[in-house]
Amino acid sequence: MAEWANAFERRLYSLENLICSISLLVMLFTVAFGVCIRFFDWPIANVAEWAIVAMSPLTFVGSAMCSRMQMHISVDFIEQARSVLLKRAAQLVVAVLMLGFSAIYAWLGWSLFDDAMLSGERMLDMGTPLYIPVFFFFAGMVFMGIHGVFDLLRAVCARRPAARIAEAAR
Amino acid sequence: MIVSSLLLLLVLGVPIAVAFALVVIANAEAWNIDPFSLAAMPFDTVSNFSLLAIPLFLLVGELMNRGGLVRQLTAVCDLFMSRIRAPMGHIMVLASALMGAITGSSVATVAAIGGTVGVEMRQRGYPRGYTAALNAATGLLGVLIPPSIPLILYGAIVGVSITNLFIASIVPGILTIIVFSLIHAVISRRVLTGGQESLPQAPVIAKSAGPTRKLRVLVRAIPALMLPVLVLGGIYSGVFTATEAAAVAGIYALAITMLTRQASTSDLKKILEHAALASAAILAIIAFTSIFNRAMILEQVPQSITEIATSFTGSPILFLLAVNVALLLIGMFMETNAATLLMGPLLAPAAVNYGIDPVHFGVMLVTNIEIGLLTPPLAANLYVAQRTNEAKLTEMFGFVMWFLGGSLVVLALITFVPALTTWYQFL
Numbered sequence: 014m015a016e017w018a019n020a021f022e023r024r025l026y027s028l029e030n031l032i033c034s035i036s037l038l039v040m041l042f043t044v045a046f047g048v049c050i051r052f053f054d055w056p057i058a059n060v061a062e063w064a065i066v067a068m069s070p071l072t073f074v075g076s077a078m079c080s081r082m083q084m085h086i087s088v089d090f091i092e093q094a095r096s097v098l099l100k101r102a103a104q105l106v107v108a109v110l111m112l113g114f115s116a117i118y119a120w121l122g123w124s125l126f127d128d129a130m131l132s133g134e135r136m137l138d139m140g141t142p143l144y145i146p147v148f149f150f151f152a153g154m155v156f157m158g159i160h161g162v163f164d165l166l167r168a169v170c171a172r173r174p175a176a177r178i179a180e181a182a183r
Numbered sequence: 184m185i186v187s188s189l190l191l192l193l194v195l196g197v198p199i200a201v202a203f204a205l206v207v208i209a210n211a212e213a214w215n216i217d218p219f220s221l222a223a224m225p226f227d228t229v230s231n232f233s234l235l236a237i238p239l240f241l242l243v244g245e246l247m248n249r250g251g252l253v254r255q256l257t258a259v260c261d262l263f264m265s266r267i268r269a270p271m272g273h274i275m276v277l278a279s280a281l282m283g284a285i286t287g288s289s290v291a292t293v294a295a296i297g298g299t300v301g302v303e304m305r306q307r308g309y310p311r312g313y314t315a316a317l318n319a320a321t322g323l324l325g326v327l328i329p330p331s332i333p334l335i336l337y338g339a340i341v342g343v344s345i346t347n348l349f350i351a352s353i354v355p356g357i358l359t360i361i362v363f364s365l366i367h368a369v370i371s372r373r374v375l376t377g378g379q380e381s382l383p384q385a386p387v388i389a390k391s392a393g394p395t396r397k398l399r400v401l402v403r404a405i406p407a408l409m410l411p412v413l414v415l416g417g418i419y420s421g422v423f424t425a426t427e428a429a430a431v432a433g434i435y436a437l438a439i440t441m442l443t444r445q446a447s448t449s450d451l452k453k454i455l456e457h458a459a460l461a462s463a464a465i466l467a468i469i470a471f472t473s474i475f476n477r478a479m480i481l482e483q484v485p486q487s488i489t490e491i492a493t494s495f496t497g498s499p500i501l502f503l504l505a506v507n508v509a510l511l512l513i514g515m516f517m518e519t520n521a522a523t524l525l526m527g528p529l530l531a532p533a534a535v536n537y538g539i540d541p542v543h544f545g546v547m548l549v550t551n552i553e554i555g556l557l558t559p560p561l562a563a564n565l566y567v568a569q570r571t572n573e574a575k576l577t578e579m580f581g582f583v584m585w586f587l588g589g590s591l592v593v594l595a596l597i598t599f600v601p602a603l604t605t606w607y608q609f610l
C-alpha cells in the first residue's frame with residue numbers, strides 16, 4: 014500500500030494514543046483528587062465527573078487504536094488454520110464487517126451527538142456538557158471506520174494487517 | 184439462529200464486541216429495539232464510575248511491572264514459598280484472593296493479577312496459555328472472597344442480609360483456593376520443564392540465603408508491600424471505595440516508579456499506551472454486549488429458561504440441579520451483574536418455596552453465574568486474561584477445562600452441602 018497511506022494511519026494512531034493516554038491520566042488524577050476533596054472536606058465540586066467523561070474517549074477512541082493494532086479481543090480459530098486462502102477470505106469478511114459496524118455506529122454516534130447538542134444536557138456535579146463525551150463516541154467510530162477502510166484495502170490487495178507490518182518493522 | 188450466527192461471526196475472527204453488536208443490529212427490528220438506544224446503551228454502560236476500576240487497575244499493573252514493584256513482591260513471596268514446588272502458581276491463586284478482597288470484581292482481579300504475577304510466571308517458564316487460564320480461573324476469587332459486587336446486588340434485590348452473604352461466601356472462597364492450588368500442583372508438573380520453575384532474574388532468593396540477605400530483600404520490598412496495605416486499609420477504614428483505591432494505588436505506583444527512576448518518560452508513554460489498549464479492548468466488550476443483554480431481557484429468554492427449569496419437578500435436589508444447568512447457560516450469554524439482577528428475583532422466591540435458604544441460594548447463584556465468565560461466547564475472564572497475558576484463546580482452552588471442572592466441583596459442593604454456606608447460623 015502507498016507510503017502516504019501508512020504515514021496517515023500512523024499519525025492517526027498517534028492522535029488516538031494521545032487522546033487515550035490523556036484520558037487515563039485524567040481518570041487517575043481526578044478520582045484520587047476526589048478522595049482528597051471528600052477526606053479534607055474542601056468546598057469544591059466532585060471533579061471525579063471528568064473521570065466518567067474520560068471513559069468515553071478511552072473506550073471508543075481506544076477501540077480505534079485496537080483496530081489499528083489488531084488488538085481487539087477475538088476468537089483465533091482461523092488464525093490456527095493452515096490454509097492461506099481461508100485466512101485471507103476470513104480477513105476480507107472481517108474487514109467488511111468491521112467497516113459496516115463502524116459506519117453504522119458513526120451514524121448512530123452522530124445522531125446521539127446531535128441530540129446532546131440540541132438538548133444542552135449537562136452532567137450533575139461539574140455541569141460538563143454531555144456532548145463532550147458523546148463526541149468522542151462519534152469520533153472513535155469514525156477513526157475505527159478509517160482504519161476499517163485501510164484494513165479492507167489491505168485485505169483486497171492481500172497485504173498483511175497493520176499490526177503485523179509494525180511487528181515486522183521492529 | 185441467533186446463537187449460530189453469533190458463533191459463525193466469532194469463529195470467523197470478528198472481534199467479540201463487534202460480533203455481539205452486529206447480531207443485535209441485524210435483529211433490531213424483530214426485537215423492537217429503537218436504533219437510538221443501540222448507540223445510547225453502549226455509551227451509558229461505560230459512563231459508570233465503578234467501571235473506572237478496570238482501566239485504573241490495568242494501569243496499576245503496568246506501572247508495577249515496569250516500576251519493579253512486582254519483582255520486589257515476588258522476591259518476598261520467594262522468601263516464604265521457595266520450598267514449595269512451582270510456587271508462582273500458588274502465589275497467583277493467593278494474590279487473586281487478596282485482590283478479590285480489594286476489588287470485589289472478577290474482571291478487575293484478572294486484569295490486576297495478570298499484569299503483575301502473570302508476567303513473572305511467564306518469565307519462569309510457564310506457557311502463556313496456562314498462565315492465562317490460571318489467571319482467568321483465579322479471577323473467580325474476586326467475587327467469592329468478600330466484598331463481592333454481585334452478592335451486594337443479590338442481597339439488595341432479594342432482600343437478604345449482605346453481611347450474611349459475605350460470611351456465607353467465605354468457605355466456598357477457601358474451597359476454591361484449595362481446589363485451584365491442587366489443580367496447579369498437578370498440572371505444573373506437566374507444563375514446566377522438569378516440573379520446576381526456571382529462575383531467570385536476580386530477586387530470587389536461594390533456599391540457603393542468610394538472614395541478613397533475607398532482611399535486605401524485605402526492606403527493599405517495603406514500598407511494594409505498602410501497596411496492599413494502603414488499598415485494603417483505605418477501603419476497610421472507609422476512606423475510599425474500590426474504584427478510588429485503584430486511583431490511589433495508581434498514584435502511589437507512579438510516584439514510586441518515578442522516585443526510584445525505574446522508568447523514563449518514554450517508558451511512561453509506553454505504559455500509558457499498553458494500559459489504554461488493554462482497557463479499550465475490555466471496555467468495548469462491556470459496552471457493546473450491553474445491547475445484547477438488553478435484547479435478551481426484552482425477548483424474555485432468561486424467564487423462559489427459568490420456567491423450564493422450575494416447572495417439571497417437586498424435589499428440591501432436582502430443582503437445584505435444573506437451576507444450575509439453566510444458570511450455567513445464562514452465564515454463557517449474559518454479563519454477571521445483569522444476570523444476577525435478573526435471575527435473583529426470578530429464582531429466589533421459588534427456591535424459598537422448596538425450603539432452600541435464600542443466603543445459600545444466593546451464594547450458589549452468584550458462583551454459578553461467575554463460572555459463566557470462563558465459558559464462551561461471553562467469557563469476560565478468559566478475554567481479559569488472554570489480553571493481559573498476551574496468549575491465544577486456543578492455547579488456553581485445554582487448561583481452562585481443568586479449572587472449569589474444579590469450579591464445577593466446588594459449585595456441586597456448595598449446592599448439595601448447604602452447611603458450607605449456612606455454618607454461621609449454628610454458631
